[in-house]
Amino acid sequence: MTNIVILTGAGISAESGLGTFRDEGGLWAQHRIEDVATPEGFARNPQLVHDFYNARRAQAAEAQPNAAHAALADLENQLDGDVLIVTQNVDDLHEKAGSRNVVHMHGALNKALCAVCDHRWDAPLLMAPEDACPRCNAPSTRPDVVWFGEIPYAMEDIAEALSKADVFVSIGTSGEVYPAANFVAEADHFGAHTIELNLEPSAGASRFSECRFGPASETVPTWVTEELKR
Incomplete structure (x- = not known):
């Protein structure tokens, strides 16, 4: 039995047409993060x-999983062990590809949250400030x-998974956003083999036991094939 924890970032969804923070001319480039x-x-x-977020939600709804998402779903389905995907992405491409064990540490575009009572529900395609919470009726709906x-979601669950991981893989992340950027150190502390799969070296590439560079649609299926042959 092998326990694998996989961290995914914007790079895995880029080939499905969803822009990263740094894409010129993309949604993020047109607005200040603040x-x-x-x-x-x-x-x-x-x-x-x-x-x-309405624009991002519409874009994500049209996007389809790429070969990297499909390979990770195959890994979960075929591995003699457990696979947990911890994603920084707010799209649902992992789920569309068939992955079931997914933690959205940064939330999800297809969910709505009441800023007053913390109730969550499935988000409509278009949301507005005057939308009422279905539980408390306050006009306080937010993505x-x-x-x-x-604070990111499920941090205690993620920490427990990292403490039990035999392998930790980071895919398509910049290595600059904490606390996710420190997951490699946590996994390494508990003895996991750590791997970075990225288009180019991340800010934390030197912290990994192994690095492979190239498009996620190429590097991820190759790694999954090797892992399933072990």
């Missing part, structure tokens, strides 16, 4: 924030997305 990805930005201009300055 305006659309912080609680303060939402308080200043909730309509702008909803418009931004169920973890913004800068907020």
Whole structure:
């Protein structure tokens, strides 16, 4: 039995047409992070924030999984062991590909959150500041997305998984966003073999036992094939 924990970032979804933070001309390039990805930005201009996430939600709804997502679903289905995907992405491409054991540490575009009572529900394609919470009826609906300055979800569960991992793999991440950037150190501390699969070396590439570079649609299926042959 092998326990594998996989961290995925924006790089794994880029080949499905979903932009990363640094894409020129992309959604992020048209807005300051402070305006659309912080609680303060939402308080200043909730309509702008909803418009931004409505656009991202529509884009994600049309996107399809690529070969990297499909390979990770195959790994979960075929491995003699446990596979946990911890994703920083707010799209649902892992689920579309067939992965079942997925933790969205930064929330999900297809979920809505009440800022008053913390109730969560499936988000409509279009959300607006005046939308009422279905539980408390307060007009306090926001995307169920973890913004800068907020605590990521399921951190205790993730820490426990890292402590039991035989293999930790980071795919398509910049290595600059904490606490995810420190997962490699946590996994290494508990004896896991650590692997980076990325288009180019991340900020933390030197912390991994093994690094492979190239498009996720190529590196991930190759690694999965090797892992399933062990």
